[in-house]
Amino acid sequence: MPNQVDSRPHDAASAAPAALPRGKGLTVTLGHDVPLRLDCGVDLGPFTLAYTTYGRLNADKSNAILVCHALTGDHYVADPHPVTGKPGWWHEVVGPGRIIDTDRYFVVCSNVIGSCMGSTGPKEIDPATGEPWGLRFPVITIGDMVQAQARLLDHLGIDTLFAVIGGSMGGMQVLEWVHAFPNRVFAAVPIATSYRHSAQNIAFNEVGRQAITADPDWCGGDYLKHDRRPERGLAVARMAAHITYLSEQALHRKFGRKLQNRAAITYGFEADFQVESYLRYQGSSFVDRFDANSYLYITRAMDYFDLAEEHGGRLADAFTDVKTRICLISFSSDWLFPTSESRAIVHALNAVAANVSFVEVQSDKGHDAFLLDEPEFHETLAGFLDGAAEHRGLPRRVEG
Amino acid sequence: MPNQVDSRPHDAASAAPAALPRGKGLTVTLGHDVPLRLDCGVDLGPFTLAYTTYGRLNADKSNAILVCHALTGDHYVADPHPVTGKPGWWHEVVGPGRIIDTDRYFVVCSNVIGSCMGSTGPKEIDPATGEPWGLRFPVITIGDMVQAQARLLDHLGIDTLFAVIGGSMGGMQVLEWVHAFPNRVFAAVPIATSYRHSAQNIAFNEVGRQAITADPDWCGGDYLKHDRRPERGLAVARMAAHITYLSEQALHRKFGRKLQNRAAITYGFEADFQVESYLRYQGSSFVDRFDANSYLYITRAMDYFDLAEEHGGRLADAFTDVKTRICLISFSSDWLFPTSESRAIVHALNAVAANVSFVEVQSDKGHDAFLLDEPEFHETLAGFLDGAAEHRGLPRRVEG
CATH class of the missing domain: 3.40.50.1820 (Alpha/Beta hydrolase fold, catalytic domain)
Known part of the structure; x- marks a missing residue:
C-alpha cells in the first residue's frame, strides 16, 4: 500500500x-x-x-x-x-x-x-x-x-x-x-x-582508474606512506570524467573553438583553446580536494550498483x-x-x-x-x- | 560548373x-x-x-x-x-x-x-x-x-x-x-x-594528450633518446578515445555488465567486467603499434582543422x-x-x-x-x- x-x-x-x-x-x-x-x-x-x-x-x-x-x-x-x-x-x-x-x-x-x-x-x-x-x-x-x-x-x-x-x-x-x-x-x-x-559508464570509470594507477606516484595505493600523491593521474581521471558531465551543446555554447587569450593558434601544445584550459583547470584543482584511492573506491561502488x-x-x-x-x-x-x-x-x-x-x-x-x-x-x-x-x-x- | x-x-x-x-x-x-x-x-x-x-x-x-x-x-x-x-x-x-x-x-x-x-x-x-x-x-x-x-x-x-x-x-x-x-x-x-x-572533440583529444605528457616516461617528448616509452599514458589516451569510437548501444550489446570469466564480482580492482578487460586490451595493444608523440601531433592537427x-x-x-x-x-x-x-x-x-x-x-x-x-x-x-x-x-x- x-x-x-x-x-x-x-x-x-x-x-x-x-x-x-x-x-x-x-x-x-x-x-x-x-x-x-x-x-x-x-x-x-x-x-x-x-x-x-x-x-x-x-x-x-x-x-x-x-x-x-x-x-x-x-x-x-x-x-x-x-x-x-x-x-x-x-x-x-x-x-x-x-x-x-x-x-x-x-x-x-x-x-x-x-x-x-x-x-x-x-x-x-x-x-x-x-x-x-x-x-x-x-x-x-x-x-x-x-x-x-x-x-x-x-x-x-x-x-x-x-x-x-x-x-x-x-x-x-x-x-x-x-x-x-x-x-x-x-x-x-x-x-x-x-x-x-x-x-559505457563502467568504461569511463575504468579509464579514470587506469589513469590513477598508471601514475608512478600512486605507489600501489600506498602513496601516503611514501609522502607522494598521484596528482597527474587523478587530474587526467577528472578531466575525462568532466567531459561526461557536460553535454556537447553545453561545451559548444560555453567554449566552442574559442581561443584562450590569443589571436591565433600557436602551432604548439599549450592550451590554445579555452576548452583545453578549462579542462586542465578542472583536473589540477580537483587534486587539491580529492583523494585518488577514494576515487577508485567510489567509482567501483558505482560500477557494482x-x-x-x-x-x-x-x-x-x-x-x-x-x-x-x-x-x-x-x-x-x-x-x-x-x-x-x-x-x-x-x-x-x-x-x-x-x-x-x-x-x-x-x-x-x-x-x-x-x-x-x-x-x-x-x-x-x-x-x-x-x-x-x-x-x-x-x-x-x-x-x- | x-x-x-x-x-x-x-x-x-x-x-x-x-x-x-x-x-x-x-x-x-x-x-x-x-x-x-x-x-x-x-x-x-x-x-x-x-x-x-x-x-x-x-x-x-x-x-x-x-x-x-x-x-x-x-x-x-x-x-x-x-x-x-x-x-x-x-x-x-x-x-x-x-x-x-x-x-x-x-x-x-x-x-x-x-x-x-x-x-x-x-x-x-x-x-x-x-x-x-x-x-x-x-x-x-x-x-x-x-x-x-x-x-x-x-x-x-x-x-x-x-x-x-x-x-x-x-x-x-x-x-x-x-x-x-x-x-x-x-x-x-x-x-x-x-x-x-x-x-567536445578537442576536450577528448586534450585528455589523451594530458595522459601522455603526465607519464614520466614521456621525458618531455625525448623518451626515445632515453630509451623509454610513455606506454601507460598512451594506453590511457587510447582507452579514453576508444570509448568515443563506440556507441552506448554497441557497448551495451557487446558487453553490457557481463563479467570476465568469473561467477560474481570480486570486490576488488581487477577487471571484473568484460568491458574493462576489453578496454585494457585496447590500451595495451595500441602502445605496441603507435608512437606517443605522433598521437600528440595528429590529435593536434585534428583540433586545428x-x-x-x-x-x-x-x-x-x-x-x-x-x-x-x-x-x-x-x-x-x-x-x-x-x-x-x-x-x-x-x-x-x-x-x-x-x-x-x-x-x-x-x-x-x-x-x-x-x-x-x-x-x-x-x-x-x-x-x-x-x-x-x-x-x-x-x-x-x-x-x-
Whole structure:
C-alpha cells in the first residue's frame, strides 16, 4: 500500500541522545558494538561519518531530509568547501527559503564511507596497522553507503525520513534507500541516475582508474606512506570524467573553438583553446580536494550498483515492498545517465503499482544540470516536495 | 560548373618516372628541391612518405583513388599490419572485387606526415641533429598532410584523382582535398567526419594528450633518446578515445555488465567486467603499434582543422571552386562526429550549388561503423562509386 510509512520507532532510535549536535563539520564514530557488515563480507567497525545538518528536527521527527552526494561530492551542501572555499555544491537548492527549505526541514548530509572528507575511507588510518588503509580498505558498495547512513539516522534518533534526495551517485543511494528501507522513507527523488551502471559508464570509470594507477606516484595505493600523491593521474581521471558531465551543446555554447587569450593558434601544445584550459583547470584543482584511492573506491561502488541483478534481473522485484512516493527527474541532454535509464525505473515502479511520477527536464546542460541553475528542474523538485510535505502534514515552518 | 575536372597534366606529373614501384611497404623521399611549406611556417624537406598501392593505373591515369586514413591508421589498408599481423584496417572495403575494387581502380594510401609508420614524424631522425625529432618536429595540420599527399601524387604522375575517400580524420583530409585542389578530384567521399573539430572533440583529444605528457616516461617528448616509452599514458589516451569510437548501444550489446570469466564480482580492482578487460586490451595493444608523440601531433592537427574559420566563418566559401561530385556519409549512432556535422557540410555545399549527396546510415555501431561490416554503408559507397565511375567513363576492369 503506497505512502504508508512505518511510524514505529526504530530500534536504535530510543538510544539517541536528547540534544544532538547540529551544524557543519560534525563527525560521529559508529559501529563500536555492532560493526557494519559490508557487502564484501568484511565487518567494518568502528567507522566514522562526517556530516552536516541544517535546520531543526521537529517534535515528531517527521521533517528530516537526507541529501545524498555524488561521486566527488561531500557533506558541504550549503556551506563553503573547506579546501576550495567555494559555495556548497547544492547551495542553490538547500538553505533558508530555498527549495529544500532549512526553515522547514531538518536536512542531513553525510560524506559517504570510502570518501575522503572525514568519513572512514582509504586515506584514513586503519586501526589494525596504524597506517592509512590504502588498498587494504575493503571495497564498498552503494548498499554499504546507505547502511552507514542508516546508522547515522539511528544515532540522530530519526526513524523515518520525510525525504531522501540526490543526483547521479546520490540518486543511486536514493534508489537503494527505497529498496533497502521501504518503511523508513516517505518520499524520494532520484535525479539524473540509473538503477545500474551501463557498460559505457563502467568504461569511463575504468579509464579514470587506469589513469590513477598508471601514475608512478600512486605507489600501489600506498602513496601516503611514501609522502607522494598521484596528482597527474587523478587530474587526467577528472578531466575525462568532466567531459561526461557536460553535454556537447553545453561545451559548444560555453567554449566552442574559442581561443584562450590569443589571436591565433600557436602551432604548439599549450592550451590554445579555452576548452583545453578549462579542462586542465578542472583536473589540477580537483587534486587539491580529492583523494585518488577514494576515487577508485567510489567509482567501483558505482560500477557494482545493479538493483536488477540482485533480483534475478527483474528490477520491479527490487521494489515489491515500496511504500515511498517517488519523483524521478532526468535531463534531456544528459548522456551519462540518459532519460532512458530513468524510464526503466519508472516502468519497474509502475509494475509494482508504486506512487511514482517522472519528469524529463528539457536542458542543454548535460548531466551536471542537477547542480546548476535550471529553473524547470527546481520547479519540479519544489512542486513534488511541497505536495509530499502536505501529505505528510508538515507546516510551512518548523514549530517552536 | 560541377564535375568538370581540369585534365591538363599537373606540373610535376611530366617528371614522373615511366615505371613506378607498386605494392606495399613503399617509401619515397620528396621535397629535396622544394620543401613543403607547412601551415606553421616551417619548411619541411626532404620528407619521406610511406605508402602502399593496389591495382594498376590505367593508360589515361583516370582510375586513381586516394584513401585517407584516420588518427591511428596507416597505409596498410588491405594488407596485414606489420606489427599486429591483423588484416588491413579497410580490408572489408578495398581489394579485388570489393567496393573499392583493385581490379578496377589504382588505389593509393600514404601514412600521413606526423605519423609513425614510415612517414616523416616526431619519431624519425631530424637530419639537423641526428636525433629523433620529438617535440622539435613542427606542428602539422590536415592541410599539410594533404599537401604532402599531393606531392606523392605528383611523383606518381597522377594529376587528377578519380576519387578521394576517407573516414573520421580521413574524411577531414577528403574535405581538405576538395577545398585545396578543386581541379584534381573528380569524386569525393567524406565519411563520419566534420569540417571542424567540436569543443567536445578537442576536450577528448586534450585528455589523451594530458595522459601522455603526465607519464614520466614521456621525458618531455625525448623518451626515445632515453630509451623509454610513455606506454601507460598512451594506453590511457587510447582507452579514453576508444570509448568515443563506440556507441552506448554497441557497448551495451557487446558487453553490457557481463563479467570476465568469473561467477560474481570480486570486490576488488581487477577487471571484473568484460568491458574493462576489453578496454585494457585496447590500451595495451595500441602502445605496441603507435608512437606517443605522433598521437600528440595528429590529435593536434585534428583540433586545428576548421575549414570555415579559414573563410571568415562561412563554410560555403571554402567550397566556391568545387567541381567534385561529393557523397557524404554519416552514421546515426556516431556521437563523436554526429550527423549534424555532415548536414552542415551538405548545407554549405548546397549553397555553392555543388553536386552533393548525403546518406545517414542507420547503425548502432557508433563512429567505428565505417571500419566495420555495415551493409547499408557499403551499398551506399558502392552505388556512389559506380555512378561516378560511369560518369568518368571507367570500364569495369583496367584495360590491358
